[in-house]
Amino acid sequence: xxxxxxxxxxxxxxxxxxxxxxxxxxxxxxxxxxxxxxxxxxxxxxxxxxxxxxxxxxxxxxxxxxxxxxxxxxxxxxxxxxxxxxxxxxxxxxxxxxxxxxxxxxxxxxxxxxxxxxxxxxxxxxxxxxxxxxxxxxxxxxxxxxxxxxxxxxxxxxxxxxxxxxxxxxxxxxxxxxxxxxxxxxxxxxxxxxxxxxxxxxxxxxxxxxxxxxxxxxxxxxxxxxxxxxxxxxxxxxxxxxxxxxxxxxxxxxxxxxxxxxxxxxxxxxxxxxxxxxxxxxxxxxxxxxxxxxxxxxxxxxxxxxxxxxxxxxxxxxxxxxxxxxxxxxxxxxxxxxxxxxxxxxxxxxxxxxxxxxxxxxxxxxxxxxxxxxxxxxxxxxxxxxxxxx
Amino acid sequence: xxxxxxxxxxxxxxxxxxxxxxxxxxxxxxxxxxxxxxxxxxxxxxxxxxxxxxxxxxxxxxxxxxxxxxxxxxxxxxxxxxxxxxxxxxxxxxxxxxxxxxxxxxxxxxxxxxxxxxxxxxxxxxxxxx
Amino acid sequence: xxxxxxxxxxxxxxxxxxxxxxxxxxxxxxxxxxxxxxxxxxxxxxxxxxxxxxxxxxxxxxxxxxxxxxxxxxxxxxxxxxxxxxxxxxxxxxxxxxxxxxxxxxxxxxxxxxxxxxxxxxxxxxxxxxxxxxxxxxxxxxxxxxxxxxxxxxxxxxxxxxxxxxxxxxxxxxxxxxxxxxxxxxxxxxxxxxxxxxxxxxxxxxxxxxxxxxxxxxxxxxxxxxxxxxxxxxxxxxxxxxxxxxxxxxxxxxxxxxxxxxxxxxxxxxxxxxxxxxxxxxxxxxxxxxxxxxxxxxxxxxxxxxxxxxxxxxxxxxxxxxxxxxxxxxxxxxxxxxxxxxxxxxxxxx
Numbered sequence: 001x002x003x004x005x006x007x008x009x010x011x012x013x014x015x016x017x018x019x020x021x022x023x024x025x026x027x028x029x030x031x032x033x034x035x036x037x038x039x040x041x042x043x044x045x046x047x048x049x050x051x052x053x054x055x056x057x058x059x060x061x062x063x064x065x066x067x068x069x070x071x072x073x074x075x076x077x078x079x080x081x082x083x084x085x086x087x088x089x090x091x092x093x094x095x096x097x098x099x100x101x102x103x104x105x106x107x108x109x110x111x112x113x114x115x116x117x118x119x120x121x122x123x124x125x126x127x128x129x130x131x132x133x134x135x136x137x138x139x140x141x142x143x144x145x146x147x148x149x150x151x152x153x154x155x156x157x158x159x160x161x162x163x164x165x166x167x168x169x170x171x172x173x174x175x176x177x178x179x180x181x182x183x184x185x186x187x188x189x190x191x192x193x194x195x196x197x198x199x200x201x202x203x204x205x206x207x208x209x210x211x212x213x214x215x216x217x218x219x220x221x222x223x224x225x226x227x228x229x230x231x232x233x234x235x236x237x238x239x240x241x242x243x244x245x246x247x248x249x250x251x252x253x254x255x256x257x258x259x260x261x262x263x264x265x266x267x268x269x270x271x272x273x274x275x276x277x278x279x280x281x282x283x284x285x286x287x288x289x290x291x292x293x294x295x296x297x298x299x300x301x302x303x304x305x306x307x308x309x310x311x312x313x314x315x316x317x318x319x320x321x322x323x324x325x326x327x328x329x330x331x332x333x334x335x336x337x338x339x340x341x342x343x344x345x346x347x348x349x350x351x352x353x354x355x356x357x358x359x360x361x362x363x364x365x366x367x368x369x370x371x372x373x374x375x376x377x378x379x380x381x382x383x384x385x386x387x388x389x390x
Numbered sequence: 391x392x393x394x395x396x397x398x399x400x401x402x403x404x405x406x407x408x409x410x411x412x413x414x415x416x417x418x419x420x421x422x423x424x425x426x427x428x429x430x431x432x433x434x435x436x437x438x439x440x441x442x443x444x445x446x447x448x449x450x451x452x453x454x455x456x457x458x459x460x461x462x463x464x465x466x467x468x469x470x471x472x473x474x475x476x477x478x479x480x481x482x483x484x485x486x487x488x489x490x491x492x493x494x495x496x497x498x499x500x501x502x503x504x505x506x507x508x509x510x511x512x513x514x515x516x517x518x519x520x
Numbered sequence: 521x522x523x524x525x526x527x528x529x530x531x532x533x534x535x536x537x538x539x540x541x542x543x544x545x546x547x548x549x550x551x552x553x554x555x556x557x558x559x560x561x562x563x564x565x566x567x568x569x570x571x572x573x574x575x576x577x578x579x580x581x582x583x584x585x586x587x588x589x590x591x592x593x594x595x596x597x598x599x600x601x602x603x604x605x606x607x608x609x610x611x612x613x614x615x616x617x618x619x620x621x622x623x624x625x626x627x628x629x630x631x632x633x634x635x636x637x638x639x640x641x642x643x644x645x646x647x648x649x650x651x652x653x654x655x656x657x658x659x660x661x662x663x664x665x666x667x668x669x670x671x672x673x674x675x676x677x678x679x680x681x682x683x684x685x686x687x688x689x690x691x692x693x694x695x696x697x698x699x700x701x702x703x704x705x706x707x708x709x710x711x712x713x714x715x716x717x718x719x720x721x722x723x724x725x726x727x728x729x730x731x732x733x734x735x736x737x738x739x740x741x742x743x744x745x746x747x748x749x750x751x752x753x754x755x756x757x758x759x760x761x762x763x764x765x766x767x768x769x770x771x772x773x774x775x776x777x778x779x780x781x782x783x784x785x786x787x788x789x790x791x792x793x794x795x796x797x798x799x800x801x802x803x804x805x806x807x808x809x810x811x812x813x814x815x816x817x818x819x820x821x822x823x824x825x826x827x828x829x830x831x832x833x834x835x836x837x838x839x840x841x842x843x844x845x846x847x848x849x850x851x852x853x854x855x856x857x858x859x860x861x862x863x864x865x866x867x868x869x870x
Contacts, residue, residue, distance in 0.1 A: 136502060136514065138480060198452060
């Protein structure tokens with residue numbers, strides 16, 4: 001297997017992009033990534049998209065978008081794994097390059113969510129849960145995470161305030177991200193006073209509905225210097241794990257087993273432990289999600305994740321900054337694009353190009369992207385290539 | 391929205407709580423499966439789920455999905471059925487302010503959703519305070 | 521061969537609305553209505569309760585008391601004037617839910633408030649004819665009453681289910697009788713949401729004429745007098761009519777009081793006299809005889825005389841009892857909630 005590097009990243013300003021179509025949003029990000037890498041060709045491409053069908057009535061994205069990018073007839077593949085579609089598209093690209101199938105591969109993600117009303121968007125997102133045995137009963141995603149939150153709160157004493165602290169921290173991080181959808185400071189009082197969505201979760205505990213795309217370019221590490229002027233970032237680990245899709249089928253409803261499994265595999269591949277990480281970009285689709293994720297990644301002990309944001313552990317300047325980009329919470333969550341945007345952030349941080357939100361001396365970065373209530377998790381670990389000890 | 395065929399196919403589970411117990415390891419599956427995810431056994435015996443249980447976790451849905459808007463606010467919980475599986479279902483005829491985990495519940499047959507004003511009516515299980 | 525009731529079950533929703541609350545909205549005088557109708561409150565079905573769901577619950581209670589394999593039930597007849605579908609039987613859902621399919625005969629009955637006793641009458645007759653071992657008859661309604669109409673104070677929800685058999689009976693059917701004429705006192709046309717009625721015409725020439733004639737014909741046929749009967753149950757559109765009919769026939773409140781649920785339940789239409797009977801069976805003693813007379817607008821009455829057997833005491837506590845359900849943690853709603861629950865608020869987009 002060949003070692004793989006990321007040599008280009010692209011993303012557009014996220015938000016409610018009324019004037020831009022699904023394909024336009026994607027193409028902007030893909031072109032930005034290709035231009036950033038400075039390559040004149042792409043040999044294959046992967047598109048992570050959760051539900052082109054329900055959000056814009058468009059499937060068959062591999063062919064559509066390969067042509068939009070002017071790269072036809074290259075193979076274009078659409079990858080779907082709910083909100084982990086982007087992370088999984090990246091993993092497919094990693095595998096293709098590692099296996100020697102292709103040299104220059106574009107991994108991308110896109111979601112255009114605002115063409116439908118709130119009810120239809122909620123429905124489209126709910127398809128990531130068990131349709132017949134969860135959604136049939138009228139549960140929503142905020143509702144499922146709310147039930148996970150209640151288990152965590154009642155078992156470990158996690159407080160309502162600690163949930164709010166995650167939103168406060170990530171919005172503070174997002175203030176420094178010019179591409180984020182919601183660049184605004186929020187206070188814990190504002191979070192706890194926002195509209196109830198699914199008790200105990202409130203509006204500001206939830207990531208928003210977003211239009212957006214992101215893309216990255218990969219190639220074999222050994223070809224990176226030749227193909228691109230950008231400092232290569234090495235893909236040190238790529239891991240993917242699954243869990244039972246229905247929350248009620250899990251023995252422990254406050255344990256993200258898929259994240260735990262994928263993280264264990266990834267740490268082993270990279271040959272590091274959580275202590276070596278400089279930062280993490282994780283899937284904070286709801287405030288409780290970040291708490292569950294950092295526990296599953298081993299950043300805190302089980303049941304101790306609640307205090308991490310408020311204590312500063314996971315804030316910029318803390319021991320292990322989590323979501324320096326602002327996370328899904330502030331940056332936005334165009335579901336298929338989220339996993340790729342996390343990787344873009346990791347690459348910028350490891351290149352030292354993250355500007356005001358730069359994590360000092362960043363060497364190892366981890367991205368964690370999950371689908372549903374955590375039935376799919378994709379974890380990647382990246383290393384600043386010039387920092388490698390050979 | 392659900393159509394008649396998808397609804398009809400799940401009737402044994404939605405109306406009669408038909409489940410399957412793995413002959414190899416005893417794990418109960420609701421709905422029944424072809425392969426046990428614990429021991430990979432492929433032989434099962436039919437069982438009917440118990441119709442009473444305990445509330446393990448819940449939420450109050452205040453922003454409802456399409457088709458459920460008129461029901462909001464409503465409680466949805468994960469209920470552990472006596473010595474058996476957990477299921478997700480609405481908790482009704484309860485006080486939303488005092489609902490609590492650990493509460494004893496029993497199953498009732500209710501209308502769960504409907505396909506608009508003219509589509510099929512969809513029935514199933516909900517839970518009420520015991 | 522003796523035939524009769526082997527199992528019975530009742531179901532009453534927990535939500536209630538008081539007469540005062542309805543009167544408040546329509547500017548009516550609550551004490552006048554309470555006195556005139558002889559009722560204080562009524563049951564309200566939630567949006568997830570309908571004739572089908574209430575029938576399933578009542579049927580499950582009946583099966584517990586009957587102690588039978590539901591697959592052996594040969595027929596299911598549900599009488600209602602609020603079947604959830606205009607076309608598609610309520611009975612198929614109920615039969616499927618109780619595990620009585622596929623070898624079963626099924627029909628939905630409609631005859632205003634008499635549809636429930638009609639289902640009972642036919643189910644009983646099929647068992648008597650030897651056509652099947654067990655047959656189920658159910659009366660259930662989520663009754664409609666137009667906003668502001670007098671009916672709105674009484675129209676309520678509930679169901680009662682009966683399993684008829686020739687073995688292990690809790691009540692033997694000693695006699696049946698039916699009385700019917702064409703009397704347009706109350707009706708609902710196709711595609712109309714609420715019924716219309718003839719006001720005071722629903723009294724003497726309709727309810728009283730048919731109820732009293734049926735009761736008298738039944739007692740004559742059975743050669744019994746009111747004093748021979750321990751209990752009497754009548755159709756109960758309100759609290760007043762059945763009491764008046766009972767006393768005119770020579771029954772005392774000790775005989776008709778137990779089965780008179782309408783003062784706190786309201787008028788459950790097709791469920792009314794069947795629920796009155798379940799309330800009586802809950803407390804009846806072996807040897808007690810019960811007169812039951814239904815009434816359905818249009819108009820007619822079905823009459824039954826039941827004789828309670830020794831087995832009754834073994835089944836009374838096997839399922840929730842009727843008056844216990846009526847008193848179980850009622851949840852009172854305001855008129856706005858009631859109007860929303862009952863689909864009385866129509867959205868412009870509908």
